Amino acid sequence: MSETKDIRIITRPTKEQIRQAQIDFAPRCTAAGRVNDKETQKMVQYILNFARKHSLFLLAYGTGCGAIEIPATLTSRYDAERLGIRGAATPRQADVLMITGYLSTKTLKRVIRVYEQMQDPKYVVAFGSCTINGGMYFDSYNTIKALDRYIPVDVYIAGCMPRPEAVLKGFAKLQELIQNGNAGNGECYRKNLDWYRANQQKVIKNWDFPDEYNW
Amino acid sequence: MGIIYVLGILIIGALAAFFVDDLNRKWTGPVAMLAGFGAAAAFAFLPGGIVRWRILGFSMHWETDALAGFFAWIVLGLSALALMYSVKYMEGKARQGYFYASFLTSVAGMFGVAVSKDLLSFFIFWEIMTWTSFLLAIYNAYYGVETKGIKYIIFSAIGAYAMLTAIVLALGQYHSLEFSDLMAAGAFRFSSGNWYIPVLLLLGFAVKAAVLPLHVWAPAVYPKTPMSFTAVFSGAMSKMGILGMLLILTGIFRSATGWELTLVRWVLGWLGGLTAAWATLQAIRQNDAKDLLAWSSVAQLGYIVTAVSTGTRLGLMAALYLALLHAAFKGSLFMVAGAVEKQAGTTDFRRISGLIKRMPWTFLTALIAIISLAGIPPLGGFVGKWLLYESLISETHAYFLVILIFFASTSAFLYSYRFLFGLFLGQEEEEAKQITEVSWWMLIPMLALSAVSVVTGMYPGLIFRPAARALESIGLPAGQWDMSILSNVWGNQTDVFTVGSTVGILFVLWALFITFKGKKNTRWLTTKEISTSGEIPAPEDNCTFQRGFFQPFERAVGRLYRSSMDQLWEDIGAALEAFFGFIRKIYTGNAQTYAMYVIIFVVLLILFRNYIF
Amino acid sequence: MVVSPVHLIAAPLAAAFLIPLLNKLYRDAARVVPGVVFLYNLSVSWILVNRVFRSGPIVEVIAGWKPPFGINLVMTPFSAVLVMLVSFMAFVIWLYGFRFKRSLKGGVVMYYEILQMMMAAGSLGIILTGDLFNMFVFVEITGITAIALTAFYRDRDGAEAGFKYMLLGSMASVFLLLGILLIYTQTGSLNMAQIAERMPAVATGVKVTALIFLLISLGTEAEMFPLNGWAPDAYSQAPSPTSAAFAAVLGVAAIYALARVGFTLYDHGTVSGFLIAMGFLTMLFAEMAAITQTNLKRMLAYSSMGQMGLAMIAFGIGSEAALFGALFLIINHAIIKSLLFMTGSYFIYNLNDKRLRALNGIHKRLPYVSFLFALGALAIVGFPPFSGFWSKFYILTAAGAKQMMPLIIGILAVTVIEMTYYLRVIGRIYFAKEESEPASHKPSIQALVAMTSLAVLIIVLGLYPDLIAGFLHRASMFLLDKQTYIQTVLHLS
Amino acid sequence: MTGNWLIELTGIVLTALLAFTVGMFYGGLRRKVIARAQNRVGPPVYQNFLDLLKLQGKTTNVTHGLMTHLAPVWVLVAAITALLFIPVLHGGLWFPNFTFKGDLIFLLYLMVMGSLGMALGVGETGNPNGAIGVSRGLSLITGYEIPFVLSLVAIMIQFHTTSLTDLMHYQQATGHWIARENPFAFLAALFSVLGMFHYSPFDIIGAPAELASGPMSEFGGKYLGSLMTGGSIFAFVKLVLITDLFLGGAGHPDAYTGAAGVLLGLVELVIKTFLLYMIPVSIGIVMPRFRTEQAVRFFWRWPLLFGALGIIWAVFWK
Structure with a gap:
């Protein structure tokens, strides 16, 4: 048979890209809710963190197909509300920003905007493989591959797509982090704004954010 | 004599504003404002007193009792403040002399209404306040306000002439126009046999107070008048209708029972x-x-x-x-x-x-x-x-x-x-x-x-x-x-x-x-x-x-x-105009027709002379 | 007795005949002479009015023939007031028209002045005469001059208007003559006092027929509905000062004649209902027609008819207060309507357009004239504190005293119509956007003086009506007092 | 506040605390009840306290201007003021507060103060969702306020008083609840309570999926927390008001005396208000949502009829 097979060429990341990714490793810094040294503050923070972990207002940003898992998580079968998790309608009220699935660059802009409009302490739960490494869209030209290059992420829930049990597990992890004072990277984001902005501007073509970062 | 001073200050202020405007536009507003505050001050510090004088055999009676004082304060206080507001509000607008002269005359009219103790002076001041406010209502010509202003004046006229009818009937019946005399004679009672006198008077007041079927002028005119006067228009002038109602209904209220009150x-x-x-x-x-x-x-x-x-x-x-x-x-x-x-x-x-x-x-x-x-x-x-x-x-x-x-x-x-x-x-x-x-x-x-x-x-x-x-x-x-x-x-x-x-x-x-x-x-x-x-x-x-x-x-x-009530009235107005247009055709402009009219008229008169004369 | 009522008629008549001669001597004589005559008339009437009010009516006997035989002039307080008014208005109108057709020399102006003067003379004659046939003569004089003035411009419209006026005017004359004839056959007299004395003895049928003829004829002159078809055309086609004169001179005389017939020749009760009804119809139809007009002068003409109707109503009511109101109304009407015609004609003169639409925003070009027009409009509608209010109020009061509620409501309803179209015009003048840019003709000094004096009168009479109230009361009382009139005229000591 | 101002002040504070606690618990209970109805476990009863604590513990807050800043204040002030003018318990030392210094008409107007203050704050944020919510909310007020007024007028004319205390006194002296004396008025009032709570089917104002929670959409952190506090107190206020008006109120000056009496009275109050509260809650569980005009028209139909019947009943009751 003389016909040439239609071979789909998979482009792998170049070495340069991989090195760049290693250099640009997302910054880590102390979370806002960390337990203080002072004994009095400790108690207050403990109580506050307890309240925070049991009262998670969830802004589920249904970016991708994973959004379908959220209703299941919240409704009768899995009943996330017993953990204090309930939906919030606007970023002003929300504590948790949940990115459900792949994130196109067009959507990224909105996600960043929403994230910036949330109030500290705020948490980001990245849902599904797509937010970790691009997942099945790893070679797409217009989805982002690693979410935490653009906004700080507290908890990843791996899987494509993760079942509600996994989501609940992820929330449990988030609650644990909150109680320990290790969650909530709003301050970190603000501190490293230049780094994040640089990354964001790389992918967002029609950049029209206000110059000043207003929460 | 406070009343005379207040009226005098207002009228002189109006004339002064009118003429100052020709000399120096900058001073028109302040002069009017001074007149407004001057009138209020005169009212505050001079004893009101009683003014009586006769004109054409009718006695005029002005007095500042507590009721008149109450409404006079609404008028003068609000007007003084509105005039102060006007100084800057009207800055740079045309015809300020006209505006302030009408404004102050209107205030004088309202004040007069408040202090009048007889129906004739009440009516005269009422009319003064009405036509001056009409002049103000059409001030903003560029709004195409002409027709709206006309609406206002027609309704006002209906009200005012209802009052006038009541006044002349009351005069014919009771030979006095003093509120106190009429009240004592029971002229304002529905049971007096002249039920139409209070009804007609109330109709007149209802127009100013913008009561339901007669309210359409107010929403048409208030927005188009310069706002500094609308404040007075709505705030004080409409209250004159309320004052009138109070004065008329007092007799009925005093009786406290009966079908009239009901x-x-x-x-x-x-x-x-x-x-x-x-x-x-x-x-x-x-x-x-x-x-x-x-x-x-x-x-x-x-x-x-x-x-x-x-x-x-x-x-x-x-x-x-x-x-x-x-x-x-x-x-x-x-x-x-x-x-x-x-x-x-x-x-x-x-x-x-x-x-x-x-x-x-x-x-x-x-x-x-x-x-x-x-x-x-x-x-x-x-x-x-x-x-x-x-x-x-x-x-x-x-x-x-x-x-x-x-x-x-x-x-x-x-x-x-x-x-x-x-x-x-x-x-x-x-x-x-x-x-x-x-x-x-x-x-x-x-x-x-x-x-x-x-x-x-x-x-x-x-x-x-x-x-x-x-x-x-x-x-x-x-x-x-x-x-x-x-x-x-x-x-x-x-x-x-x-x-x-x-x-x-x-x-x-x-x-x-x-x-x-x-x-x-x-x-x-x-x-x-x-x-x-x-x-x-x-x-x-x-x-x-x-x-x-x-x-x-x-x-x-x-x-x-x-x-829409407004539509109803406009339809009535249009129908009337059409009817008038039809009637006008009587005057055909044809000499023969006119001659025929004369002949027919003569014949009719002669035929029916026993019934006519 | 230096001056007498005869002078009032004779002077203008003589001057009218002399003007052509004088005009030969002095080029502007036609303009100046009437003024002198009217001024003279004014002073004479002033003296006479004073005399009448001080010492009773004057009866002037012409050529020594005592009443009831000769022609005589009677100046009662009632006629004295009107004489004064007509003299004054004639003077003011002359003053206003002093520069009339300044561009035209000689003939045209001369004719105009002569006719104006004769019209004034005729009107004064109607008011002053005590003789019925003499009145007919004066009616003819005024009528013919008025017709001539109507057709003054010699154009198509003027001729048409003049023709209409002539047709109706001549019918009126015929009926007047018929009426006089009938009365003469029954009473054997032409002297009004004697007729009044003998009238009760006349058979009712003839009496009423005569009355009908008189009313028809005088009603035509007094613009009674439906005999007033001539008026709108005549008012609008005549030269402006003449329009004013129609209202201020001719109208006054006509309404006087009507009143004289109704109150002196006949019993007031006979004509009362007729006058009220016809007056109201006149007013109603005139105002309804006026609101639909698009032409300023026609609108004013219809408004004039409305005012005459109101005056008829007042004469019809016939109480002392009503007559007072009627007299006041006639005075107001003469003053205010003249003012309106004078100012209005300046608008037209400037715009070369009689339509109301053309008036938009005229106040910017003629601020003072517009102001006067607005003043007049407010006054004629009857807004206090202008003089128009008092006359209307007095008439209404008289109606109220007789508890004529439907009539009052009717009058006021018609007034609403009247007010609507006048205020529309004010709105146009002041607040509408201007459409065209006409050449500006500023009013002459004389006209300004004339108009201003009228405006001042409006305000003065409005604020202080007691100024003339005494005269009017005496006048109206005298009109009611028929016996005194007869006594005074017939039994001269 | 005369001589015993300290005691009165304590009373005021305690009343406010009571209202706050009960109101918040009721909120939690509602969530629990809804969860159970949906076959879920649901959040713990104290969930609302956690939410509030979390909201107040937010480390950053944003506001859009003075009116937005003060909006929760209006709500809270209206709620607490209304609370102070309502007799929470009849008799006793702590709870009368200012009940003799305000009557029903006053309460009616006071109760809208919070909503209007809030509406102003919402307006200033510039968020269109908020403004839409306000538009709907105000429209809805015209709906449910009318039957409520009808029922109030009915009982006012029936008992010749506009004072809440007098009405409570009457009910406890005679033992007849006004709900029995004028059932139509009670019915009308119940309908308007449905509207007042803004629960389903009258929750178009904040419809979360459609309007992004409407008026609330720009509030977060301490502002949302304060709004929540105010809302909880206000919910309690409404319940107590209806209880006092129609269900005989709680406490009895003669029967319950001393500290035990107060406790007994509180228990009675809690039971009555809870049962009353369950009416809008349970209806809300099963009902879908009305559109605004449907809701308004609903209130202008049946509840209005009941209110009118209530008035007629009141007129002929004598």
Whole structure:
């Protein structure tokens, strides 16, 4: 048979890209809710963190197909509300920003905007493989591959797509982090704004954010 | 002789303003303002006294008793402030001499109406105030106001001539036009056999007080008049109708029983209630602040008319109280509209929004006035509403009327909010950035009028006492009034001082709490940074919700909105014009026809001479 | 007795005949002489009015023939007031028209002045005469001059208007003559006092027929509905000062004649209902027609008819207050309507357009004239504190005293119509956008003086009506007092 | 506040605390009840306290201007002031507060103060969703306020008083609840309570999926927390008001005396208000949502009829 097979060429990341990714490793810094040294503050923070972990207002940003898992998580079968998790309608009220699935660059802009409009302490739960490494869209030209290059992420829930049990597990992890004072990277984001902005501007073509970062 | 001085100052002021305008336009406003304040000062410091003089055999009698004083204060106080406001408001406008001369003459007319103690001088001043206000109503020619002004004058004329008919009939019957004589003769009683005299007089007053079928001129004219006069127009001039009603109905109220009182309560009370409800519904769907305020004025006058119609202690007090307070808050609201118009060029809700940061003091005035208008407790408007409801429930037992009034005043929240929201809240327009606050010449009158609402919220007795004296002066029971405790006939009380202080203390406490808790970490954003949809609005985009604001409500009300009294009158007017056009054809312009008319006329006369002569 | 009522008629008549001669001597004599004559008339009437009010009516016997035989002039307080008014208005109108057709020399102006003067003379004659046939003569004089003045411009419209006027005027003359004839056959006298004395003896049928003829003829002159078809055309086609004179001179005389017939020749009760009804119809139809007019002068003409109707109503009511109101109304009407015609004609003169639409924004070009027009409009509608209010109020009061509620409501309803169209015009003048840019003709000094004096009168009479109230009361009382009239005229000591 | 101002002040504070606690618990209970109805476990009863604590513990807050800043204050002030003028328990030392200094008409107007203050704050944010919510909310007020007023007028004229205390006194002296004396008025009032709570089917104002929670959409952190506090107190206020008006109120000056009496009275109050509260809650569980005009028209139909019947009943009751 003389016909040439239609071979789909998979482009792998170049070495340069991989090195760049290693250099640009997302910054880590102390979370806002960390337990203080002072004994009095400790108690207050403990109580506050307890309240925070049991009262998670969830802004589920249904970016991708994973959004379908959220209703299941919240409704009768899995009943996330017993953990204090309930939906919030606007970023002003929300504590948790949940990115459900792949994130196109067009959507990224909105996600960043929403994230910036949330109030500290705020948490980001990245849902599904797509937010970790691009997942099945790893070679797409217009989805982002690693979410935490653009906004700080507290908890990843791996899987494509993760079942509600996994989501609940992820929330449990988030609650644990909150109680320990290790969650909530709003301050970190603000501190490293230049780094994040640089990354964001790389992918967002029609950049029209206000110059000043207003929460 | 205070009356003569006040009238003299006003008339001389009018002439002076008219002529000063030709010399130096800059001084026209201040001269008029001086006249306004001078008149108020003259009224305050000179004893009013009694003026009697005869003209063509009719005796004129002017006197400042407590009732006249009460209304004269509304007129002179509001006018002086409005004139002060005018100085800057009218700056740069044409024909100021004309404006101020008409303004001051109109004030003189209103003052004259207030102090008149006989029907003839009452009528003369009434007419003076009417035609001067007509001249002011057509001042803004560029609005195409001609027809609207005509509407006003036609309705006024119908009212005034109804009065005139009553006056000449009363004169023929009782040979006196003194209110006291007529009252003593029972001329204003329906049972006197001359029932048409009070009815015709009330018709005349109802036009000025914009009672339901005759209200259409008010919403047409108020918005088109220069705002500084509209404040007086709505605040003081319409109150003259209320004054007239009080004077006429006193006799019936004094009798305290009988079918006449029932008739007044039913007819006038329901007319007032329907006016309030209808005008409120109309106000809700306006898209221009001035139109909204005009309809709102009609609605408020409806309350006052209802309050008058009760004829009871609480009800009459409500009428006088609301009359004064309405002058204060509606005066300041029209001034606010004028201020916005001057600074922003329009008062159309759809074209401006978010002025709160540009005009904070104006907003403060508007806020206070609107809270007072809506009748929310800590401010003065609530007291009036309370008195009205209590009188209707506990004194006249008008249970369904009170529901109607309540419906009107609940719906009033809608337009109250719309006014504040439409002008001051919402997102800022990009081009509104250079708008600045108005000058203090305009702010001081506005704030002074707002202060009335604030003070009376805690101490309504400040108005109760002169009002009680006014009622006593026409022989109506006024009773004892406390400084800040309201009580109805069943003995139930509301202590507005306690209310005011509780609200005040709690408000300050919580405001402090919410301000100082986490003050460092509280950011104040612009109205552009809103959370919806994660989208970043472009600077020129304005997301403010302004069009069809109360569409759900309008849909709920539904069919009612499709009918229009205005349309009815306009149809009648058009039909009449067509009829006149038909009649005109009698004059064919043909000599033969005319000759034929003569012959026919002669023949007819001769044929029927036994019947005719 | 230096001056007598005869001078009032004779002077203008003589001057009218002399003007052509004088005009030969002095080029502008035609303009100046009438003024002198009218001024003379004014002073004479002033003296006579004073004399009448001080010492009773004057009866002037012509050529020594004592009443009831000769022609005589009777100056009662009632006629004295009107004489004064007509003299004054004639003077003011002359003053206003002093520069009339300044561009035209000689003949045209001369004719105009002669006719104006003869019209004034005729009107004064109607008011002063005590003789019925003499009145007919004067009616003819005024009528013919008025017709001539109507057709003064010699154009198509003027000729048409003149023709209409002539047709109706001549019918009126015929009926007047018929009426006089009938009366003469029954009473054997032409002297009004004697007729009045003998009238009760006349058979009712003939009496009434005569009355009908008189009313028809005088009603035509007094613009009674439906005999007033001539008026709109005549008013609008005549030269402006003449329009004013129609209202201020001719109308006054006509309404006087009507009143004289109704109150002196006949019993007031006979004509009362007729006058009220016809007056009201006149007013109603005139105002209804006026509101639909698009032409300023026609509108004013219809408004004039309305005012005459109101005056007829007042004479019909016939009480002392009503007559007072009627007299006051006639005075007001003469003053205010003249003012309106004078100012209005300046608008037209400037715009070359009689339509109301052309008036938009005229106040910018003629501020003072516009102001006067507005003043006049407010006054004629009857807004206090202008003089128009008092006359209307007095008439209404008289109606009220008789509890004629439908009539009052009717009058006031018609007034609403009247007010509507006047205020519309004010609105136009001041507040509408201007459409065209006409050449500006500023009013002459004389005209300004004339108009201003009228405006001042309006305000003064409005604020202080007691100024003339005494005269009017005496006058109206005398009109009611038929016996005194007869006594005074017939039994001269 | 005369001589015993300290005691009175304590009373005021305690009343406010009571209202706050009960109101918040009721909120939690509602969530629990709804969860159970949906076959879920649901959040713990104290969930609302956690939410509040979390909201107040937010480390950053944003506001859009003075009116927005003060909006929660209006709500809270209106709620607490209304609370102070309502007799929570009849008799006793702590709870009368200012009940003799305000009557029903006053309360009616006071109760809208919070909503209007809030509406102003919402307006200033510039968020269109908020403004739409306000428009709907105000329209709805005209709906449910009318039957409520009808029922109030009915009982006012039936008992010749406008004072809440007098009405409570009457009910406890005679033992007849006004719900029995004028059932139509009670029915009308119940309908308007449905509207007042803004629960389903009258929750178009904040419809979360459609309007992004409407008026609340720009409030977060301490502002949302304060709004929540105010809302909880206000919910309790409404319940107590209806209880006092129609269900005989709680406490009895003669029967319950001393500290035990107060406790007994509180228990009675909690039971009555809870049962009353369950009416809008349970209806809300099963009902879908009305559009605004449907809701308004609903209130202008049946509840209005019941209110009118109530008035007629009241007139002929004598």
